[in-house]
Amino acid sequence: MSGRPDILFPLFGDLEGLEGVGPKTAKLLAQLDIAKPRDLVFTLPHAGVDRRRRASLRDVPAGEVATVEIAVLRHEPPRSRGRPYRVQVQDTETAFTLVFFHARGDYLRKLLPEGARRVVSGKVEHFDGMIQIVHPDHVLPADEAEAIPDFEPVYPLTAGVNLKQMSKAVQSALDRLPDLPEWIDPALRAREGWPGWAAALRTAHAPLGHRELAATAPARQRLAYDELFAHQLTLALARASVRRGKGRVTTGDGRLRRKVLAALPYTPTGAQARALDEIAADMGAETRMTRLLQGDVGAGKTLVAFMALLVAVEAGGQGVMMAPTEILARQHLDNLRPLAEEAGVVLEILTGRDKGAERRAKLAALAAGHIQVLVGTHALFQPDVAFQELRLAIVDEQHRFGVAQRMELSAKGQGADVLVMTATPIPRSLALATYGDMDVSVLDEKPPGRTPIKTALVSAGRMDEVVEHLRGAIAQGRQAYWVCPLVEESEVSDLTAAEERFKRLRAALGERTVGLVHGQMPPTEKDAAMARFQQGETSVLVATTVIEVGVDVPNASIMVIERAEWFGLAQLHQLRGRVGRGAAASTCLLMYQPPLGEGARRRLETLRETEDGFRIAEEDLAMRGAGDLIGTAQSGLPRFRIADLERQSALMALAQSDARKLMADDPGLETERGTAARVLLWLMEQDRAIRLIKIG
Structure with a gap:
């Protein structure tokens, strides 16, 4: 498997060979992460517009797109600069206006000659009790109107590339689809009713209605499965290569x-x-x-x-x-x-x-x-x-x-x-x-002796009450964390937030009681401040999120998180887990600055309701999406173009068992299906997997 199989060559060429794509458009498409025909065919339409022909616009609600045959009545050029050019037209039941801004009259007279019949398609608007279409998407003579699809797919676009160019380029890329061998297990494909690879792509790019744009449509499901399967095959290869290295039998006598x-x-x-x-x-x-x-x-x-x-x-x-x-x-x-x-x-x-x-x-x-x-x-x-x-x-x-x-x-x-x-x-x-x-x-069980943590939401306006509450708790020998938010990305302002809070708490609670830890400290100072808190020499530790992971002080039973609405769910859950480690009843105060946005409110309320980390993680995934959840950059989480991790977790599980089974049956990927799977790995650019096959 020395290099990319020749059969894939048409998908990995230059974009500039495609219809309507010159050097300028190719540069613009790169902003959408599209660098070759393969990327284009995997960029599926995310919406569609119903352009089926209607008799009249009379009953079409504003905001809808409609396609109708009209007679051109008369042109009304603008009376002064900056005013729109209007063309009055009529369908079978009503008259309406086509509106054009910055238009050249001679061009419009050619496009819409008075007395001629045309088919126009565009978004219907109501203005001063009149119906109008501003800049119709299509204007064609009746005998050429077949060119308007009944259902027009809409693609993600970037400045400088319009839908027409995008559709043309996609079509041109689809014309080059090679006929690839099938890598999906035939029984699975039959059970799910999935089309073949090229057929699935053509269907996904030519949806007949909104149902075919859904992730559950068979063509889309199949294409999502291809991505997930390629990814799981890579992981299965990694797993096999680790296991190939002889393990040692390690058993102890207990x-x-x-x-x-x-x-x-x-x-x-x-x-x-x-x-x-x-x-x-x-x-x-x-x-x-x-x-x-x-x-x-x-x-x-x-x-x-x-x-x-x-x-x-x-x-x-x-x-x-x-x-x-x-x-x-x-x-x-x-x-x-x-x-x-x-x-x-x-x-x-x-x-x-x-x-x-x-x-x-x-x-x-x-x-x-x-x-x-x-x-x-x-x-x-x-x-x-x-x-x-x-x-x-x-x-x-x-x-x-x-x-x-x-x-x-x-x-x-x-x-x-x-x-x-x-x-x-x-x-x-x-x-x-x-x-x-x-x-x-x-x-998924908590060991005995863990006390539940009471979580409360407190508005920042009640800061003084919180400080008083702390004073009482310290007098009883309890300890508290006070977490300051990371302000923006700049570590300087982050530092000032923590230092300000440190000074104010020290003034309120006493010099010796409050310690400070932040990301800019030399490690030795950080460790010393942590140690003083661990040994109970300080009662309150003001910290930026450096304490998030793993620090254990059983006597600390209060966690105050300032500007809690700025933190992610998982992060808040991790921070809260720093208390509740000893026998004392623990509290976590989530301080927020009203008014709370919808997302922030949902995050804070979820925390108040549950301590179950898995439930919190599912909620987090639903709210933020997968890439954000583990920070795509550092997680090694694959970037899928079609598959949706939040909604297709069952497909992912299927892909995993299928990939592991294929590796068990055919570790060298030499069978007919194995060879097809190699083509898939190249197609999906799973370079790591390809290296592993070579080593193997």
């Missing part, structure tokens, strides 16, 4: 895990026990584990992760846990330390801060196998970090990690199993799109 369980003050939840069984079974298999451990804030991922690390240690190997930031790595260390002591396991941390002799000593201990569990940041990727026998790598907060990094990490240990943890509940369709190469374990 002695260390039993010690930890005996020391716990509670019994693990059913969800924790289930996840542990799934992970242990994967580690004991010959193929490499690639599993995602998904759990809401406070679902008890740390315990599950540590038990998995103990399986590696029981088997005589080492485990590593990687966090995205130094603060989080240190926190994992603090959370794991008591468990490690119960188990009698040597636990260490390695971050960018380790230098010189200390770093060399840690690396030597690691290579000799004296360190059994290592916690760290991406500093673990450096070439001089070598394990004696790495069996399990755990990556925290996946969405900062793409498929490529997952592979790089597992390459560190020859055949090490990989477990990814995320505290961001992701709706199923997105989980499939982003982690389709992995198996998923979900922690």
Whole structure:
């Protein structure tokens, strides 16, 4: 599979070869992300206009588009500059006016000679009790009126490209469609009643009515499925290439895990026990584990992760846990330390801060196998970090990690199993799109001892009451977070917002009580401020969103979020999850600046109603759309042209099982269907998948 198959050549040529597309139009189309004929045929019409012929405009409501045959009565050129040119016309039942601005009279007289019959089509308007059409879209002699389609597709346009040019270019691209082999499983296609690929494209570009523009129309569904299937095939190839690397069978005798369980003050939840069984079974298999451990804030991922690390240690190997930031790595260390002591396991941390002799000593201990569990940041990727026998790598907060990094990490240990943890509940369709190469374990129960959090909405005008409430709580020995919004994108103003609030709270509550953490601080200062808060030296921590992920202070039971309406749902949910970690009843105050917009109100009310992260994530997806939800740029989330992740999650699940089945039946993609699937991967520009086939 050396290069792109020749059969696809017509779809990957220059746009300029298409009808009506010169260098200027090609440049304009690039703004719509259209660079070649392939992009054009995948740009489907998003609306349509009914242009079926009517007898008269008499009963047509204003705002509707209508097509009617008329007799031209008379021309009324403008009396002064800047006034419109009018042509009075008549259909079978009523007279009306065609209106043109900046028009040349001689051109209009040629187009609409007095006494002639024409067919006109355009948007009907009512003006001073008169019917008019301003700048009709079509004016044609009756014998040429067939050129007006009954239902005209409407495309996304960009300044300088009109509908006529776009339609012409699309048509010209459709004329070049090659006849491609079928990559969809024949039984599936028959069951769904889907057309073939080229037929589906032609139908989608020539809808007969509004029903055919819907995502549920068979032609559109098939084209969406092609995109999802190509994407899932890429993930299935990635998964296969990880599994091809021989895994190691890692089974432990349970002695260390039993010690930890005996020391716990509670019994693990059913969800924790289930996840542990799934992970242990994967580690004991010959193929490499690639599993995602998904759990809401406070679902008890740390315990599950540590038990998995103990399986590696029981088997005589080492485990590593990687966090995205130094603060989080240190926190994992603090959370794991008591468990490690119960188990009698040597636990260490390695971050960018380790230098010189200390770093060399840690690396030597690691290579000799004296360190059994290592916690760290991406500093673990450096070439001089070598394990004696790495069996399990755990990556925290996946969405900062793409498929490529997952592979790089597992390459560190020859055949090490990989477990990814995320505290961001992701709706199923997105989980499939982003982690389709992995198996998923979900922690959907809260461990006992977690107190529910009371969430309230407070208008910013009641700031003084909130400060008084804080004063009382501090007097009782409670601690609070006060989160300031990130103002715009500029870090300077963000900083001033936090510093202003810090000064005012310090003035109100006392010098020693209030601490400050923001993104512009040197890491050492940030850590010191966090540590003072963790140890209870300060009672209130003013922070920008740097505290969002993972910071754990069990005594903190109040969370104030200022300008909560500026934050996304998932972010608010994550922030709220910083409290409610201890025994005290916790509150989260969402402060907003009235009036609230519709979207903001819905977000804040959703939070007030539920603490279920998965419900919140589904709502977030419905409100914001998929690209926004994980931030398309950093999520590696594919950009689909046709498929709609929010509404087609069932198709995505189907595509995943189909892709995995094809890989199981035909790992080299050599069969007839496999070869067709290769063509699909090239067509959908899945370069990563193509590289994987080559390696394979």
